[in-house]
Amino acid sequence: MVLSEIEFEPDDRYHAFLTICRKAPCGDGKLAGIAVAVKDNISTKGIETTCASKILKGYVPPYDAHVVELLRQSGAAISGKTNMDEFGMGTTTENSAFGPTLNPADTSRVPGGSSGGSAAAVAAGMVRMALGTDTGGSIRCPAAFCGIVGLKPTYGRVSRFGLIAYSNSLEQIGPMANTVSDVSLLMQVIAGHDRRDTTSYNQPYRHTPDADIRGLKVGIPQEYFGAGVDPTVAELVKHAIFRLEELGATSVPCSIPSMEYALAAYYVTCTSEASSNLARFDGVRYGPAADTKKSWHDAYRDVRKTNFGTEVRRRIMLGTFALSSGYYGKYYAKAQVAKENVKKDFARILADVDVIAGPTMPTIAFTLGEKSDPLSMYLADILTVPANLAGIPAISVPCGKADGMPVGLQIMGNHFCDERVIDVAYAYEQAVVS
Amino acid sequence: MTGTPVIVGLEVHCQLDTQSKLFCGCSTDYRNDGPNTHVCPVCLGLPGSMPVLNKKAIWYAMRVAKALSCDVIHESEFSRKNYFYPDLDKAYQITQYDKPLAQGGYLEIDGDEGGIRRVRLTRIHVEEDPGRLVHMGNAERGKYSLVDYNRAGIPLIEIVSEPDMRSPKEARKFLNKLRATLEYLGVFDSEKEGSLRVDANISIAGSERVEVKNITSYKGVEKALTFEITRQKNLLRRGLKVERETRHFLEARGITQSARSKEQEHDYRYFPEPDLRPLHVQPWVAGITLPELPDARRERFMAQYGCSMNHARTLTGELRIANFYETVVAPDPKGLSAPAATWIADTLIGELNYRGISLDAVDAERFTALVRLIKDGTITDKSGVEVLRVMLDQRMKNEQDETPSRIVARLNLARTAGDAHALAAVITEVIAQNSKAVEDYRNGKNGALNFLVGQAMKKTRGRSDPGELNRMITGMLSTRGA
Numbered sequence: 001m002v003l004s005e006i007e008f009e010p011d012d013r014y015h016a017f018l019t020i021c022r023k024a025p026c027g028d029g030k031l032a033g034i035a036v037a038v039k040d041n042i043s044t045k046g047i048e049t050t051c052a053s054k055i056l057k058g059y060v061p062p063y064d065a066h067v068v069e070l071l072r073q074s075g076a077a078i079s080g081k082t083n084m085d086e087f088g089m090g091t092t093t094e095n096s097a098f099g100p101t102l103n104p105a106d107t108s109r110v111p112g113g114s115s116g117g118s119a120a121a122v123a124a125g126m127v128r129m130a131l132g133t134d135t136g137g138s139i140r141c142p143a144a145f146c147g148i149v150g151l152k153p154t155y156g157r158v159s160r161f162g163l164i165a166y167s168n169s170l171e172q173i174g175p176m177a178n179t180v181s182d183v184s185l186l187m188q189v190i191a192g193h194d195r196r197d198t199t200s201y202n203q204p205y206r207h208t209p210d211a212d213i214r215g216l217k218v219g220i221p222q223e224y225f226g227a228g229v230d231p232t233v234a235e236l237v238k239h240a241i242f243r244l245e246e247l248g249a250t251s252v253p254c255s256i257p258s259m260e261y262a263l264a265a266y267y268v269t270c271t272s273e274a275s276s277n278l279a280r281f282d283g284v285r286y287g288p289a290a291d292t293k294k295s296w297h298d299a300y301r302d303v304r305k306t307n308f309g310t311e312v313r314r315r316i317m318l319g320t321f322a323l324s325s326g327y328y329g330k331y332y333a334k335a336q337v338a339k340e341n342v343k344k345d346f347a348r349i350l351a352d353v354d355v356i357a358g359p360t361m362p363t364i365a366f367t368l369g370e371k372s373d374p375l376s377m378y379l380a381d382i383l384t385v386p387a388n389l390a391g392i393p394a395i396s397v398p399c400g401k402a403d404g405m406p407v408g409l410q411i412m413g414n415h416f417c418d419e420r421v422i423d424v425a426y427a428y429e430q431a432v433v434s
Numbered sequence: 435m436t437g438t439p440v441i442v443g444l445e446v447h448c449q450l451d452t453q454s455k456l457f458c459g460c461s462t463d464y465r466n467d468g469p470n471t472h473v474c475p476v477c478l479g480l481p482g483s484m485p486v487l488n489k490k491a492i493w494y495a496m497r498v499a500k501a502l503s504c505d506v507i508h509e510s511e512f513s514r515k516n517y518f519y520p521d522l523d524k525a526y527q528i529t530q531y532d533k534p535l536a537q538g539g540y541l542e543i544d545g546d547e548g549g550i551r552r553v554r555l556t557r558i559h560v561e562e563d564p565g566r567l568v569h570m571g572n573a574e575r576g577k578y579s580l581v582d583y584n585r586a587g588i589p590l591i592e593i594v595s596e597p598d599m600r601s602p603k604e605a606r607k608f609l610n611k612l613r614a615t616l617e618y619l620g621v622f623d624s625e626k627e628g629s630l631r632v633d634a635n636i637s638i639a640g641s642e643r644v645e646v647k648n649i650t651s652y653k654g655v656e657k658a659l660t661f662e663i664t665r666q667k668n669l670l671r672r673g674l675k676v677e678r679e680t681r682h683f684l685e686a687r688g689i690t691q692s693a694r695s696k697e698q699e700h701d702y703r704y705f706p707e708p709d710l711r712p713l714h715v716q717p718w719v720a721g722i723t724l725p726e727l728p729d730a731r732r733e734r735f736m737a738q739y740g741c742s743m744n745h746a747r748t749l750t751g752e753l754r755i756a757n758f759y760e761t762v763v764a765p766d767p768k769g770l771s772a773p774a775a776t777w778i779a780d781t782l783i784g785e786l787n788y789r790g791i792s793l794d795a796v797d798a799e800r801f802t803a804l805v806r807l808i809k810d811g812t813i814t815d816k817s818g819v820e821v822l823r824v825m826l827d828q829r830m831k832n833e834q835d836e837t838p839s840r841i842v843a844r845l846n847l848a849r850t851a852g853d854a855h856a857l858a859a860v861i862t863e864v865i866a867q868n869s870k871a872v873e874d875y876r877n878g879k880n881g882a883l884n885f886l887v888g889q890a891m892k893k894t895r896g897r898s899d900p901g902e903l904n905r906m907i908t909g910m911l912s913t914r915g916a
Contacts, residue, residue, distance in 0.1 A: 043482040056481070063475050065482060164481040168708035197484050198710060273708060276516050279525030280479050284581065292578060296520050323516070323703035332705055 008035055008079040014102040014111070016121040019048050019081040029075030030189055036071055037121045037130035040081040041088055042173065043162035044068050047078065051164050052096035053086045055281045055307035057288060065162020066194045067131060067173050074189045079127055082117030086309045087278065088135055088166040090114050091380050092366060093142070095311045100368060105147060105405055109365040112145030114138040118176050119146040128177065129186050133163060135171040136266050137360075137384025140396035143176055144408025145365035147398045149183045149425065150176040154416050155391035156201040159194030165277040167270035168199075170388040180397060180426040184209050187418065207419040209426035214248030216424065217353040223259045224358025224383055224410075232402040237359040240399035240409040240428060244357070247427050254349045254356070258341040259386060265338035266385040267378060268322050268331045275319030278312065314374065339389045346390040350414045355424050359383055360396040360408030383410065393418040397425040399432075438638050440663055442605050443597035444655070445633040447590045448616060449563065450494045451623045455587035456562045457485030457528065464584035465627060469568070477587035479523030484709045487512075491589035492715060494621040495535055495560045498591060500722045501619055504539030504558055508716050512707040517700055520579065521565040523586055529561035531704040535713070541615070542729070543607040544747075546600065553608055554596040563588040585628075591621075597635060602659035605634065609652050610751060614728040617753035624752075625792055634659055638666050642678035646690050649683045658683040662690055731756055739763065739771035748779040754793045755783070761798040762805065770802065773809045777801075781819060785826055795829040804838040812839075816896035817847040850897045857890075857898060861906055864889045875911060883907065 005023045012020065018040050026033050038044060041051045043061040045068070050056040064072070071078060085095035093116025094100040101116040103109040104124040111120045115132030119142030122130050132139040134152035143150030151174045158173045165171070175186035184207060191205035220241060225234050241251055283290030283303035290299035308316070322331035349356060362383060371377040387394035392415055396408035409428065413421040455462060458476035475483040499506050513531035536558040545551030565586040567579045593612065599605050609632065616622035623629060632655055637643040644666070646658050666676045681690040726734070728750050735746040735756075750756045759778055763770040782801070786793060804825070808818040821841045828835040842848055850856055864886055865872055874882035883904065890903045 049481070051481075059481070061475075061480065061482065063480075161484050162482040165709075196486055198486055199708075272705060276514050276526050276703070276705070279516060279518065280481070280523065282518070282520075282525065284520055285478065285523070286480075296579075297518065300518055320703065323705055325701050325703070328703075328705070 004033075006033060006035060006077045006079070008077070010080075010121075010126040012126070014104050014107065014120045014124055015099055016082055016101050016117040016124065016126060017080040018050060018052060018083050018096075018098055018117070021047065021078060021080050024077035024079045026077035027072070027075040029073065030185065031071065032075035034076050034129065035079035035127045036076040036186070037080050037082045037118055037127045038068060038071075038078055039084055039115050039118050039130070039132050041084060041133060041164045041166070042068060042131060043164065044078060044081065047081060049081065049164070050098075051087045052084045052098055053281075053308065053312065054097045055283075055287050055303070056164075057307075059286045061162075063162065065173075066159035066196060067190045068162065070189050071131075076189075080121075082115070082121055082130060084117055085114035085138075086312050087164070087274070088114040088133060088138055088171070089274070089311050089315055091137070091141055091377055092371060093117065094368065095309055097309055102368075103146060103365050103405075106365070109367050109405065110145065110370075112142030112361070112365060114142075115150075115176065116142045116146075119143055119148055119150070122146070122148050122176055122178055129182050130176045131173055131186075131190070132176045133171055133173050134384075134388065135167050135270060136381045136388050139174045139176060140360045140384050140394060140408065140410060141381075143396040144360035144398075144410075145406065147401075147406030148176060148178050149180050149395065149397050149429070150174065151183050151187065151395045151418065151422065152387060152393065153187065153191065153418050154203070154393045155388075156199050157203055157205070157393070157416065157418060158190050159192075159197040159200045161194055161196040161200075165273070167273040168277070169273060170266070170270060180209055180395075180422060180429045183395070184422050184426070187422070191418075201416070203416050205418060207422065210423050211427040211430045212248075213244065213424055213427045216244070216249040216355070218244055218249050218251045218424075219254040219349050219353035219356040220251050221254050221256045221259075221349070221356060221358060223256050228379065228382065229359060229362040230364070230402070233359050233361070233363060233407050236400045236402060236407045237357075237409055241357050243431055244424065244428060247431055249424075251357075252353050254353065256342070256345045256349070256386065258338065258345045259382070261338040262342050262386050262389055263378065263382050265335040265342070266381070266389060267318070268335035269339065269389075271315045271319030272322045272332050272335075273319065275316045275323065278308075278316055281307075311374070342386055342389040343391065346386070346392055346412075350392075354413070355421055356412045357424075358410055360410040364402050364405035364407060387412050391415060393421050395421045395425045397429055399428070438640070438667075440601055441597045441637050441639060441643075442599035442601070442659060443635040444593075444595045444599070444605060444608060445635075446593045446595075446609065446612060447631040448593070448622050449626065449629040450491050450560075450589040450591055450621055451626075452488060452490045452494065452589055454488055454490075456488050456491050456560070456589035457587055460587065462588055467584065469580070469582035469584060472584045473586070477523070478583055479525075479586075485528060485707070487710060487713075488589065491560055492535070492713065493718065494589075494619075495558060495591050496715065496718055497619045497621055497722055497724070498593070498616060499536035499539065499558050500719055501615055501724055501727060502539040502541055502555055502558070502593075504536035504555060506536045506716050506719050507533065509533060509712050509714055510535045510559075511712040512710045513704045514707050516703045519564070520581055521567045521586075523565060523583055527562060527564060528707055528710070529592075530559035533712075534559035535715075541595075541608060541611055543604060543611050546604055551598070551600075551604060553598040556594040556596055558594075559592050561590050561592060562586070563590050597637075602656040602663065605659055606652060606656040609655055611728065613652070614751055614753065618725055618727050618731075620725070625794075636662050636666075638663070638670065638676065641666065641670065641676040644676065644678070645680045646683050647680060647693070648685075650685060654683060654685050657688050658690055661688060665690070735759075739767065739775065741771070741775050745775040745779045748783065749775060752793075758793055758796070758798055758801075762802045765802055769809065770805055774802075774805050777805055777808070777818070781822065785822060789826060789830060791826070791830060795826065797835075800825065800835075800837060807838055807842060811849060813842055813847050814849055814896060814899055816891075817842070817849070820845070820847065820896070847895075847897055849899065850894050857894075857903070857906060858910070860890055860893050861903070861910055864893065864907075865910065872911065
């Protein structure tokens with residue numbers, strides 16, 4: 001129910017937004033009058049939705065994503081659409097066709113990605129909460145880099161209907177906010193079954209965070225503190241785990257051997273699915289129109305060549321290759337086996353411990369332009385992709401600063417135990433605040 | 435088609451007659467509506483939309499699987515078939531690939547050499563129909579094409595046979611039998627335009643196999659295959675080789691044409707559809723009750739109505755005809771079953787085909803009345819045909835339609851037979867006007883009698899019985915000659 005409008009005139013100095021809704025209607029409910037920013041790959045009826053790609057410039061969806069319907073029903077004001085890596089393909093938000101977002105903590109650095117706009121908008125105080133999406137760390141990475149809280153829910157806990165697909169089998173929409181309580185509140189609104197997404201489960205979230213973690217068992221995987229992880233970051237995270245022990249938790253060392261193949265499995269899966277998902281952008285029905293004087297295949301080629309960015313084209317090519325006949329078995333099928341192995345490793349560990357903890361990202365936020373070769377950029381996702389492959393919930397909560405930049409503590413839990421990871425993050429947050 | 439054996443296999447796509455589309459709630463009843471009026475974000479492939487499986491379509495396909503003795507497999511799944519084409523909204527078709535709904539099974543037809551031919555089935559799967567392109571001008575040189583997505587997402591069942599047919603005629607019989615079976619199951623309406631599409635694989639024993647795509651009618655299958663056999667045999671006769679290739683059937687010209695080799699190089703990059711869960715529907719099979727199927731109904735028509743094998747086959751070959759027959763004879767099965775069988779199988783179907791109209795145009799009650807008029811001798815067979823034609827023409831022209839007896843009265847078609855005086859007058863006239871024929875008859879030329887009967891029929895405008903005329907003419911000529 002529309003009760004009123006809120007005026008939203010932010011100083012967007014970090015380029016967090018692609019679209020700003022200066023007068024956003026809001027109503028009564030759990031989120032009454034709260035400004036919520038929505039990542040630009042989530043469909044919003046009547047509001048341009050581009051995925052930060054030229055190929056969707058001018059596309060105004062005729063329908064709301066399920067989560068956006070829920071936001072409106074709970075009284076929230078959709079205050080704008082946030083910047084991102086084009087179609088979610090990146091770890092820095094530099095791959096936006098409309099220019100990068102800057103990290104509010106240090107404008108010479110990236111905010112992380114791909115939900116960098118949502119993280120920056122929250123970190124800069126422009127909105128109280130935001131929706132992001134996480135395919136291989138796209139909520140947790142910018143949350144860690146910008147010093148806010150971000151949750152990737154269990155796969156299937158939040159409907160993906162209306163989320164413009166990048167990698168269907170891995171991605172989830174999730175809440176981002178300055179506090180664990182707000183993340184939990186937003187989660188109450190967006191979680192639950194939606195008959196339009198047949199991969200969604202009837203698992204609503206009605207939880208209020210509880211800081212009592214006495215008796216909790218925390219698994220500490222050695223791989224999360226190994227080579228490639230910045231020692232300062234590792235120290236901060238170890239210190240955070242020590243705080244959890246002070247609060248009554250016990251830590252247990254563990255190992256995820258399948259991590260060796262996780263990154264490869266992740267990139268084969270997501271590029272394969274992306275090559276199919278992004279094939280529909282052909283200029284026939286929406287976006288920049290194809291030249292109708294040319295034959296349809298020439299027109300398609302022109303539209304796609306001109307309007308997709310470099311990284312998107314690279315991933316489409318990789319995925320097309322991985323699915324080709326003769327290579328499917330070598331790549332896509334193998335990646336699914338590796339994915340199952342990651343799932344099994346987590347199931348084995350989580351049979352003994354309640355949650356698993358480690359750093360969210362191996363380093364602090366990169367400087368703009370620092371990650372110029374794609375491979376070193378892909379390597380930065382090593383600590384976040386396992387949760388997507390396993391389909392389990394994972395949260396990033398700030399745990400201090402290294403070189404003046406925020407560092408995130410990542411807590412992962414069992415399927416549909418989003419409540420548990422939120423409690424642990426809450427306990428830590430409360431202990432640090434008080 | 436004697437000589438070298440011919441080997442034929444078919445891939446048949448039929449639209450399942452559900453109320454809504456395969457992955458969204460849009461209505462499938464689009465044929466009388468404007469373009470792009472039965473569409474939503476899902477079947478338009480708008481960004482962010484997701485498919486939701488229509489369980490009714492799966493249920494329908496499983497009825498087919500059970501009727502054809504296929505094994506519904508424990509876990510089947512949907513896959514994406516990726517290719518670019520302007521009628522394909524998502525640039526992939528959601529179909530089934532290495533885990534189809536059902537495998538195996540068979541369909542029996544009457545073989546060309548007598549006996550039953552059992553055509554084995556490879557698999558049955560479910561997939562979505564793409565949209566449709568409307569070319570302005572012709573496809574090669576038209577100025578532009580328009581896209582209509584009303585058809586996008588209509589559920590299709592694909593039935594793939596083993597290469598077990600041995601002639602174009604057998605292929606046609608297979609299709610007819612399949613159509614009948616699907617209609618009896620209540621899952622298919624063959625009268626809906628574009629509801630059937632067939633790809634045929636054909637080879638002359640010992641040569642390469644050719645795939646003919648794009649066949650859209652029952653007759654077309656026989657035509658396309660007959661053309662292909664002639665083409666392939668001619669090649670072989672000239673010492674050339676049959677290339678393994680895909681050809682398109684050009685229905686209007688009755689020929690097949692090589693598809694550009696580029697089109698054969700498609701790599702569809704199949705992979706499991708991540709937005710749909712695997713199907714575990716095997717347990718449903720037990721809950722499926724099958725209706726009476728064509729073979730059983732044929733047997734029943736022979737036993738219950740005394741139909742001949744041929745009549746029974748024709749009458750049960752299409753659901754509409756079988757139902758029509760039973761409605762027509764219902765008021766008096768004993769008296770009507772024999773004449774109704776003849777009149778439907780031998781006359782009505784031909785008249786309908788000639789006009790290209792559906793059986794739905796014929797009112798069963800009025801047809802019963804017509805059969806009764808013929809049976810009780812009110813009108814002759816010849817007049818019966820005339821009345822039927824008037825009935826059908828009135829329907830076609832949307833004129834007010836009359837009852838058979840009204841037509842008989844208006845056209846004065848009642849049999850003159852009983853009126854011996856009137857007939858005798860006609861015959862006297864015929865004899866007087868055809869003295870040459872009379873002489874021929876007397877000289878033993880039997881053909882002359884037929885001529886005289888014909889003349890008399892003409893004068894009575896077909897209202898008299900040819901047998902009776904024959905008797906009377908013979909009688910009168912013998913009396914006079916004496």
